[in-house]
Amino acid sequence: EDTDLAGAQKVKHNYQSDVARLRKIVIDSLYSHQEIFIRELISNANDALEKLRLTALTDKSVWNGEPLNITIKAVKDEDGKGGRLIISDTGIGMSPEELTTNLGTLAKSGTSDFLAKAEGQDNTGTGNLIGAFGLGFYSSFLVADRVYVASVPPKSEKVPSPVQYVFSSSADDASFEIFPDPRGNTIGRGTEITLHLKPDATEYLDTTKITELINKHSSYSSSFPIYLFTQRTEDVPDEDAVEEPAATTPVAEGEATESPVDSETPQKDEDEAIVEDVTADEEKKADEPAPPKMKSVVVDEWVQLNAQPPLWTRDPKNVTTEEYEQFYNAFFKDFTKPLAWHHFSGDSGSGVSFKAILYLPAKIAEDYWQQPLASKSKDIKLMVKRVFITSDLGDDGLPKWASWVKVVVDADDLPLNVSRETLQSNRFLKQLKGIIIKRLIQTFTKIAEEDAEKFKEIQETYGSIFKLGAVEDLKNRDKLTSLTRFTTTQRNETSLDQYLENKKKGQKQIFYLAEMGKKPEDLAQSIFVEKLHARGYEVLLLTEPLDEILVGNLRQWKNIPFQDVAKAGLKFGDEELDPEEEKEQQKALTEKFKPLLDWLKVEAKDVVRDVVISNRLVKSPCAIVAEMGGYTANVQKMMTASNAKGNRGGILHDFALKAKSLEINPRSPLIEGLLRRVEDLPADEDEKDEEAEAELKEIASILIDGALVRSGFEVPDSNRFFSRVDRVLRRSLGVSETAPTDETVKPAPPVDPELPSEDDEQPPVQMPPMDEDDGKAKVIIPEHMKKDVSIEMEEIDEDGNPVVQHDEL
Numbered sequence: 001e002d003t004d005l006a007g008a009q010k011v012k013h014n015y016q017s018d019v020a021r022l023r024k025i026v027i028d029s030l031y032s033h034q035e036i037f038i039r040e041l042i043s044n045a046n047d048a049l050e051k052l053r054l055t056a057l058t059d060k061s062v063w064n065g066e067p068l069n070i071t072i073k074a075v076k077d078e079d080g081k082g083g084r085l086i087i088s089d090t091g092i093g094m095s096p097e098e099l100t101t102n103l104g105t106l107a108k109s110g111t112s113d114f115l116a117k118a119e120g121q122d123n124t125g126t127g128n129l130i131g132a133f134g135l136g137f138y139s140s141f142l143v144a145d146r147v148y149v150a151s152v153p154p155k156s157e158k159v160p161s162p163v164q165y166v167f168s169s170s171a172d173d174a175s176f177e178i179f180p181d182p183r184g185n186t187i188g189r190g191t192e193i194t195l196h197l198k199p200d201a202t203e204y205l206d207t208t209k210i211t212e213l214i215n216k217h218s219s220y221s222s223s224f225p226i227y228l229f230t231q232r233t234e235d236v237p238d239e240d241a242v243e244e245p246a247a248t249t250p251v252a253e254g255e256a257t258e259s260p261v262d263s264e265t266p267q268k269d270e271d272e273a274i275v276e277d278v279t280a281d282e283e284k285k286a287d288e289p290a291p292p293k294m295k296s297v298v299v300d301e302w303v304q305l306n307a308q309p310p311l312w313t314r315d316p317k318n319v320t321t322e323e324y325e326q327f328y329n330a331f332f333k334d335f336t337k338p339l340a341w342h343h344f345s346g347d348s349g350s351g352v353s354f355k356a357i358l359y360l361p362a363k364i365a366e367d368y369w370q371q372p373l374a375s376k377s378k379d380i381k382l383m384v385k386r387v388f389i390t391s392d393l394g395d396d397g398l399p400k401w402a403s404w405v406k407v408v409v410d411a412d413d414l415p416l417n418v419s420r421e422t423l424q425s426n427r428f429l430k431q432l433k434g435i436i437i438k439r440l441i442q443t444f445t446k447i448a449e450e451d452a453e454k455f456k457e458i459q460e461t462y463g464s465i466f467k468l469g470a471v472e473d474l475k476n477r478d479k480l481t482s483l484t485r486f487t488t489t490q491r492n493e494t495s496l497d498q499y500l501e502n503k504k505k506g507q508k509q510i511f512y513l514a515e516m517g518k519k520p521e522d523l524a525q526s527i528f529v530e531k532l533h534a535r536g537y538e539v540l541l542l543t544e545p546l547d548e549i550l551v552g553n554l555r556q557w558k559n560i561p562f563q564d565v566a567k568a569g570l571k572f573g574d575e576e577l578d579p580e581e582e583k584e585q586q587k588a589l590t591e592k593f594k595p596l597l598d599w600l601k602v603e604a605k606d607v608v609r610d611v612v613i614s615n616r617l618v619k620s621p622c623a624i625v626a627e628m629g630g631y632t633a634n635v636q637k638m639m640t641a642s643n644a645k646g647n648r649g650g651i652l653h654d655f656a657l658k659a660k661s662l663e664i665n666p667r668s669p670l671i672e673g674l675l676r677r678v679e680d681l682p683a684d685e686d687e688k689d690e691e692a693e694a695e696l697k698e699i700a701s702i703l704i705d706g707a708l709v710r711s712g713f714e715v716p717d718s719n720r721f722f723s724r725v726d727r728v729l730r731r732s733l734g735v736s737e738t739a740p741t742d743e744t745v746k747p748a749p750p751v752d753p754e755l756p757s758e759d760d761e762q763p764p765v766q767m768p769p770m771d772e773d774d775g776k777a778k779v780i781i782p783e784h785m786k787k788d789v790s791i792e793m794e795e796i797d798e799d800g801n802p803v804v805q806h807d808e809l
């Protein structure tokens with residue numbers, strides 16, 4: 001072909017730098033995944049066919065109903081060594097400009113970032129790479145030294161006689177060429193990709209191999225028929241041979257001029273019909289007299305590889321798990337295993353019946369969580385009578401929480417020529433959203449009820465989604481809330497219903513403690529839960545960003561309000577069970593501690609509004625509790641973070657900041673001791689013991705600051721806090737509180753601007769000690785880091801290659 005094309009007017013282009021990088025990554029790192037090229041090319045061909053059909057809805061001139069298909073043909077070189085693989089489609093094709101931009105540049109945003117990441121990963125992330133990023137056309141270079149793409153767009157009113165152009169590039173060129181195809185318009189319409197296979201990729205000339213690959217990766221990639229050119233030898237009686245129309249067709253020269261021939265069953269579906277009259281030559285032969293004996297003939301056949309009806313139209317009983325997974329991979333171009341799926345059919349109520357499969361991907365795309373509220377559903381593939389129509393549901397898209405779901409819906413009773421525009425006003429589309437959401441929630445609920453193991457996996461990926469959904473989707477709030485799970489002081493993965501089943505007699509609140517980003521087990525140590533936990537009450541530990549938002553939105557579950565245990569208003573609920581005794585006790589305590597309470601109110605007036613006897617503490621001496629309208633430590637942290645720049649809030653903010661109380665634990669010896677000391681202070685102004693009072697004030701301020709810290713707040717001035725602690729320590733050690741520390745230091749030597757000269761001897765680099773010298777290099781990891789860090793090393797030879805060979809990935 002090279003020589004054929006030598007005379008053509010070739011225009012040389014450089015690849016956009018991102019393309020060069022992507023090609024390099026593909027070639028370098030996917031070596032052991034060579035075979036994916038076929039899946040990528042078939043997927044592109046399918047897209048091109050879909051585009052043509054969609055264009056034809058508005059511009060009839062581009063297609064008059066002749067067959068739409070994908071064909072694959074392997075052609076061995078005469079020397080039997082190498083060969084070409086030719087993949088063609090009768091789709092939308094490309095103009096020379098499109099060949100240049102589509103194949104020479106990368107349009108995707110974020111590609112550069114992605115490439116940088118992939119390059120940095122040093123080939124280890126390539127499993128990811130395949131899934132996360134359609135490698136598309138460039139995967140051709142995994143198997144081909146040189147690739148030709150001949151393409152011609154459809155005839156249209158605008159371009160009545162389009163010219164067939166060729167894109168040509170070799171695997172290690174930094175450039176590609178574009179030129180008019182010297183063979184003329186051999187394709188008619190569409191694209192023909194010719195791969196000159198590398199010496200190590202000739203296995204792809206084997207039709208059995210290709211069939212196997214298509215079955216594995218691509219049997220669901222295309223709703224259009226995929227035909228493979230095959231030849232088989234058949235022994236036929238010579239007299240029969242004359243009647244056998246498909247037999248003895250010579251292998252045509254110049255594969256580009258061939259059209260696929262359907263020698264098998266005639267197709268019923270006009271879209272899928274492959275027709276070409278092949279009989280002319282054979283019929284002539286049939287007229288020739290033939291000797292009546294057997295002879296071997298080579299039979300050419302175009303065999304359809306994806307003859308199965310589309311998966312969604314089949315009876316779920318007869319579809320295997322593997323088939324569902326393969327379909328998902330091919331159809332949604334996500335090459336990870338889906339977590340679960342639901343195959344259903346139904347009636348929209350507006351007279352449209354449909355079949356659908358809904359899939360839960362194993363992973364939500366990373367960018368979803370960056371801006372969940374800006375996400376749009378893009379994987380609802382709407383088909384009409386098996387023909388892809390759109391995946392853009394416009395304003396009828398799903399709620400944001402569910403925008404990641406992947407669904408194929410095939411409606412039978414919509415007109416095939418519905419355009420996207422008329423669809424927008426179609427009732428079915430409006431109903432579709434509701435149908436999908438309903439089925440989606442059903443799918444989750446069913447798993448929650450029937451498959452605990454699976455639901456654990458679901459929680460990992462979708463736990464936060466349920467919470468987001470319960471906040472966003474009022475209509476489905478209860479169902480989605482039922483799917484949420486929380487860690488509590490007593491167990492993991494607890495639903496709110498399970499929590500309520502475990503509530504104690506009289507308990508009229510759902511207790512929770514929230515601190516974003518903290519580990520549940522650390523949160524469980526909080527002083528706010530100590531008494532609840534000690535008494536056997538369960539407390540939800542909310543550590544995820546969405547938890548507190550959800551609870552704030554729900555306010556109650558099954559008519560039981562949520563109660564932040566770090567806030568005022570906490571009631572165990574059994575107070576009424578022994579009201580008299582409790583009240584008496586509280587009264588007596590308040591009486592007893594009144595001097596301390598009064599004294600502390602003055603001492604703590606800058607931090608809190610009130611000092612009270614606590615009913616929530618067991619071991620700790622005191623705590624800072626937010627009042628109803630006040631900020632908890634968690635909220636205060638978030639406020640501080642978001643207020644860092646502006647100075648919003650004003651009076652309300654100040655109010656909320658100070659809306660706290662200091663609660664003291666009357667059973668703590670420390671508090672008892674403090675009470676005694678306060679009581680001992682001489683009441684009379686004249687007898688005032690300044691020193692004793694100052695000392696007590698200091699203790700009080702340490703206590704208050706300590707309470708702040710224990711309760712998750714920040715200490716206003718940590719320097720002051722620690723110098724107080726210092727003084728108290730000195731006192732307890734019997735050291736003078738006022739004795740100054742010797743602060744004299746040795747001053748630095750005089751200025752010396754001279755730089756060290758090159759031949760100054762450098763101190764030898766200290767090598768870390770080795771346990772036993774086995775001659776091998778080691779990395780010493782400090783003891784305290786060993787649990788966090790592990791390093792594996794591989795031996796390399798002088799050329800830098802690993803001594804022990806392992807898989808590329």
Ligand SMILES: Nc1ncnc2c1ncn2[C@@H]1O[C@H](COP(=O)(O)OP(=O)(O)OP(=O)(O)O)[C@@H](O)[C@H]1O
Pocket residue numbers: 040044045048089091092093094102103133134135136137138190191
């Ligand atoms: N067989 C084809 N017919 C028409 N256009 C094609 C064909 N193959 C590729 N193209 C065009 O070239 C572009 C680039 O193809 P490539 O496979 O690199 O990426 P993609 O298909 O857009 O993305 P991805 O493979 O990630 O889905 C396509 O978007 C399409 O416009």
